[in-house]
Amino acid sequence: MTDATLDDATVLAADPDWWRQAAVYQIYPRSFADANGDGIGDLRGITSRIPYLVELGVDAVWLSPFYPSALADGGYDVDDYRDVDPKIGTLAEFDEMIAALHAAGIRLIADIVPNHSSNRHEWFREALASPRGSAARERYIFRDGEGPDGTEPPSDWQSIFGGSAWEPVGDGQFYLHLFAPEQPDLNWANREVRDDFLRTLRFWSDRGVDGFRVDVAHALAKDLTYPLRSHAELEATKLSTDGSHPLWDREELDEIYAEWRAVFDEYDPPRIAVAEAWVAPTRRHRYAAPTSLGQAFNFDLLRANFDAAEFHEIVDRNMAFAAESGSSNTWVFSNHDVVRHATRYGLPDDHTFEYDLGKAWLLSGGVSPVVDAARGLRRARAATLFLLALPGSAYLYQGEELGLAEVPEIPDSERQDPSFFRNAGVEVGRDGCRVPLPWIADAPSFGFGPAGSDASHLPQPAWIASYAVSAQESDPTSTLSMYRRALALRHELQGAEKLAWISLEEGAGGADAAADVLAFQRPTGWTVVTNFGTTPFVLPAGLAGLDVILSSASDAAAGEAAVPAPAAIPPETTLWLR
Structure with missing residues (x-):
């Protein structure tokens, strides 16, 4: 692999608008690079690959959750918001990584998960050990059970991952979890919860983090007054445009994120944030406003067919949105929650591609389609060059610069995604886009781990060798070479938005x-x-x-x-x- 020379004297300019047209590279840390050979990607692995990121030409890294976690949901079940999972590093190694990124001219955006903690978080353990009505339980959303003996859940709500959204705790109460049972929802009407997250924002900002990607940003505020609406009513109105849905996109979020903005503006340059908010397009401006998070993901191209008319309409609509909100656009095709776009574009034209609140599944109705890999990659390359030329920021997902395809052939016994286990046979889950990257075609674990290590927390198929960095970096026609050239030209050519x-x-x-x-x-x-x-x-x-x-x-x-x-x-x- 070609090493890029890092200038340790490089100092990032204090440019408050650096994010507006940045190329941001998402790292799913457990699958990027493994320095110690245990099969799990780690912070030292990321640090070792900074020369690769420099040569690729990205402006910032978005680091998916790296906090202590039982991995019930890929790290989005957080045990401690102000520490690093010992399986992937230490706070000292985090500091070393961010210093090396900054020295290389690359900023860091940290994933933050405010809607829910893990069920191992000290607050939730305290809540379970405390009685009904206690202050400890008020940090979460506990409700009494229904029915003659109180054993029925408070409503028929379903979690995003399937099954009831309410989990019994054995004393007649249930707690709300919009995602997995291991992810109890926090109560954002509680002042203590709000203040603790402000401390977390400062903790990481003080360590040099340049911004935050806010997970499920549209879900924090909730209206749980009785009677609770039915699941069918919630589904029918989940993209409401008036802020009336009890769980999604409520008006109270404006106050929450105004407090976050005040913290961001304590720093020079101000810390930035981008919302993952699956809301109606007309509501996205609330999160992208300069008084709020400042930027919100635009998933419109990700959801679009490879079609000129669709792309044209999406660009026009979002250019108007950027002008109205004062923010910049955020273009994205792939991330850790969706089928890789090189595979999506190879699906049959009549295939139904299912989406729901950030998840995109390769299976539709339990049918596994035949993918035209060559066509998928050809379209993905064309779409990528279209995206990288647009004004605004571009969010790239690790491995897409290799043209990496989705990995469907993961044995059930080795899958990790909770959506698969709670909806087996209907949703194949997201493990296929989270398989560790191939760095060296003929090495054990394809260079994901150190020399001699073949450990990999998700299985890597043999065909992945053809996508390895070592197989592409000296080929001027490879997808990796195309991305490198495109990102270099993008820096040279982009001007006004x-x-x-x-x-x-x-x-x-x-x-x-x-x-x-x-x-x-x-x-x-x-x-x-x-x-x-x-x-x-x-x-x-x-x-x-x-x-x-x-x-x-x-x-x-x-x-x-x-x-x-x-x-x-x-x-x-x-x-x-x-």
């Missing part, structure tokens, strides 16, 4: 031929053309006279020298022109 669409009808076959093609220009003169169709598209004269500086086509991905634009753009291809 604006774009202008280019009409392609004249001289290119008319409206019918142009329906599958999108073209836009950034203020720096950077022009992007994407053919979403299955046939070549003849470029109009104005574009044919430009030079290609990058192409998603696998035979011409990363050339350093510009070449004249072809007469026609191939199917399912993006060109960057100048």
Whole structure:
């Protein structure tokens, strides 16, 4: 692997707007790099791969949960919000990692999980040991059981992972868990809960964390006045636009996040935050407002088909949103909760792809489709170059720069995702996008662990070797080379957060031929053309006279020298022109 030279004297500029057009790389720590050979990725493993991140060209790392956890939900069940899981490191190693990232010019965004703790958190253990009505139980959401003997749950609500959202504790009360039973929901109407999280924000900010990704940001405030609505009523109104849903996107969140913003603004530059908020698009601005978290994930492209009209409408809508909110757009195709987009784009066109509050499942109705891997990767490369050219920030998920596909062939006995165990046979779960990365094609654990170690907390299939960094880094046409070149050009070319669409009808076959093609220009003169169709598209004269500086086509991905634009753009291809 090529080592990038790190300048230890590099100091990150105190730029309060660094996030607006940043390329942010998500690291799922347990699957990124394992320094000690126990099969679990760790902080020292991340530190050892900082030269790779430098060469890739990212501006920031988003680190998924690294806190002490029983891993009932991949680390999103947090035992202690102000410590590091001993299985992946120590606070001292965290400090070393963030210092090395900063020295390399890379900022760090930490995942924070405020909706629920784990059931091993000291507060929850205290709650279970305390009587009804105690202050300890008031930090969570406990309610009396229903029915003649109090053994029925307070409502028929279902958790996101399946099964009842209420868990009995043996004394006639139940606690609410919108996710797994090991993830009891915190009571954000409780002042002690609010104050403790403000301490947590300061704890990590004081250690140099540059920002926070806020898990399930739309769920903290809840209205649990009786009578509780039915599960069917909740499902019918979960994307309400008036803040009236009892569990999601309530108005009280404005006050909670205003307090967070006050903490962020204590620092120079201010700490940033991005909300994971699965809400109606018209409600997203509440989280992205400068008085709130400041940025909110836009999952619209992630949910879209590979279709020119859909992409066009999504970009227009979100550009208007950014102008209205004063925030910047957040573009994303893959993350730890969804099927990798190189696989999604290879699904049959008539396949139903299921989403629910951040989870995307490869199975639909229990049917496993045949994936066209070549087509999926071709479309993924084209879509990625389209995304990386858009104004706003780009959130990338570890392994997508390798074109990594979803891993479906995980034995049931080795799966870890709670959604699989609570909905087996219906949802395959998210383990397939969390398989440890391949670094070296011919090494044990494909270089995920140190030399000689073949341990891997999720099984890696043999075919993953062809995606390894070592198999791609010297190939100028590889997906890794395309990402590196694209991110370097992105830094060079992006200017104001604006774009202008280019009409392609004249001289290119008319409206019918142009329906599958999108073209836009950034203020720096950077022009992007994407053919979403299955046939070549003849470029109009104005574009044919430009030079290609990058192409998603696998035979011409990363050339350093510009070449004249072809007469026609191939199917399912993006060109960057100048």
